[in-house]
Each structure stands twice: as C-alpha cells, then as structure tokens.
Amino acid sequence: DVKVTQSSRYLVKRTGEKVFLECVQDMDHENMFWYRQDPGLGLRLIYFSYDVKMKEKGDIPEGYSVSREKKERFSLILESASTNQTSMYLCASSLGAGWNSPLHFGNGTRLTVT
Amino acid sequence: AQSVSQHNHHVILSEAASLELGCNYSYGGTVNLFWYVQYPGQHLQLLLKYFSGDPLVKGIKGFEAEFIKSKFSFNLRKPSVQWSDTAEYFCAVNSPNAGNMLTFGGGTRLMVKP
Numbered sequence: 001d002v003k004v005t006q007s008s009r010y011l012v013k014r015t016g017e018k019v020f021l022e023c024v025q026d027m028d029h030e031n032m033f034w035y036r037q038d039p040g041l042g043l044r045l046i047y048f049s050y051d052v053k054m055k056e057k058g059d060i061p062e063g064y065s066v067s068r069e070k071k072e073r074f075s076l077i078l079e080s081a082s083t084n085q086t087s088m089y090l091c092a093s094s095l096g097a098g099w100n101s102p103l104h105f106g107n108g109t110r111l112t113v114t
Numbered sequence: 115a116q117s118v119s120q121h122n123h124h125v126i127l128s129e130a131a132s133l134e135l136g137c138n139y140s141y142g143g144t145v146n147l148f149w150y151v152q153y154p155g156q157h158l159q160l161l162l163k164y165f166s167g168d169p170l171v172k173g174i175k176g177f178e179a180e181f182i183k184s185k186f187s188f189n190l191r192k193p194s195v196q197w198s199d200t201a202e203y204f205c206a207v208n209s210p211n212a213g214n215m216l217t218f219g220g221g222t223r224l225m226v227k228p
Contacts (some may be wrong), residue, residue, distance in 0.1 A: 004157075035218075038127040039221075040123060040220050040221070041220055042118075042120075042204055042219050042220040043158075043204065043206075043219045044218070045215055045216070045217075048215070058215060059217075090157075090158065092158075101208075102148065102160045103150075103160070104159075105150075105157045105158040105159070106157060107156070107157045110169065
C-alpha cells in the first residue's frame with residue numbers, strides 16, 4: 001500500500017516566517033503534487049513535479065516554491081508566510097508518466113499563520 | 115481552463131436514503147473523471163474513476179457514477195447510504211490537453227444521520 005507521509009499534522013507560524021512543509025512517498029512514484037484545501041474551494045494545485053529537480057506551476061503558485069532533490073521527497077516552501085496562506089496543505093503522489101493515474105494523498109498539514 | 119462544479123455543498127440524509135451528488139465539468143475534450151472521498155480525520159482516497167468504455171462506473175462501498183458526455187456530468191450515486199458514508203466527496207477531472215493537471219470541484223459534505 002502506498003504511503004505518503006507529511007512531516008507535520010499541525011503547524012503554527014508567524015507572518016513573515018519562512019515555512020517548510022515536507023512530504024515523503026515510499027512507492028517510487030514519479031509524480032508528486034502539493035495542493036491546498038479550503039472550504040468551498042476544494043483542492044487547488046500549487047505545484048507539481050514529474051521528476052527529480054523538475055517542477056511545474058499549478059493554479060496558485062504565488063507565494064510558494066518547491067524543491068525535489070530526491071525522487072521520494074517533495075518540499076513546499078512558503079518564502080514569507082502570510083495570513084492568507086492559513087490552510088490545509090495536502091501532498092499527493094502518482095505512478096508513471098500518464099495522465100490517468102490516481103493520486104495517493106497524505107494526511108495533510110494544517111498550517112495557521114498568525 | 116477546465117473547471118469542475120459540485121452544486122451541493124452540504125447534504126444531510128437519513129440512513130437508507132438514496133444519494134446523488136452532482137458534478138459538472140467545463141472541458142469538451144477527452145477527459146478522465148474521478149471521485150475522491152475524505153472520511154473524518156482520514157486522508158483523501160479514490161472512490162472510483164472513469165477513463166473510457168462503459169459510462170456507468172462502479173466503485174468501492176456500493177458507490178457508482180455515470181458519465182453523461184452530452185451533459186458534461188459525472189454524478190455520484192448510492193442507492194442506500196449508511197452512517198459510515200459521512201464524509202466529504204470531491205469530483206475531479208483531468209485531460210491530456212490541460213497539462214495533465216487534476217482539477218477538483220469544491221467538495222460536498224455529506225452527513226448521514228443514524
């Protein structure tokens with residue numbers, strides 16, 4: 001069974017801080033994704049990666065960056081956290097280069113920026 | 115850009131009632147369609163998917179969905195819900211002509227009263 005692990009379940013950070021959200025998957029999946037989940041808005045894609053050191057912007061990349069130095073790890077970085085980035089952040093992975101592979105999600109990190 | 119609409123944000127049903135959750139998408143080309151479910155305190159998981167073939171798709175736990183191309187719809191159904199179906203349900207769409215990115219609807223919170 002695929003396991004996607006997000007390092008923190010809850011985080012509280014101050015405005016202006018640099019925040020790192022870490023995600024690790026254990027099934028050698030090529031594709032990894034970062035979404036944020038907000039009530040009524042569903043999941044919105046921030047960034048995704050199809051390979052090591054490769055990244056693509058999603059629908060809402062502003063204020064975020066990512067890093068994928070190893071295949072199993074995909075990090076989301078908030079360069080200078082702001083209150084409007086308070087949200088639930090979900091990491092996901094999928095197998096293969098095709099566009100029809102189901103996503104496997106982590107449990108999420110609930111980030112509060114004060 | 116493709117978009118996905120879930121018209122019901124909150125649904126409350128009694129056990130044994132029938133369920134239908136609406137999902138409409140905007141893209142007219144070839145699409146893959148998914149329903150994901152998030153049970154309280156758990157991670158998002160795949161409920162069912164449609165790629166091609168029979169437009170009536172059966173998933174886990176007695177759920178099914180019907181792809182109606184002419185209506186750009188992929189509604190989720192279950193003939194008789196149980197209390198354990200209480201969850202948030204997300205419809206999602208992707209296509210090869212939209213950068214392979216999965217677009218989610220806003221989600222529907224289902225509460226089943228025992």
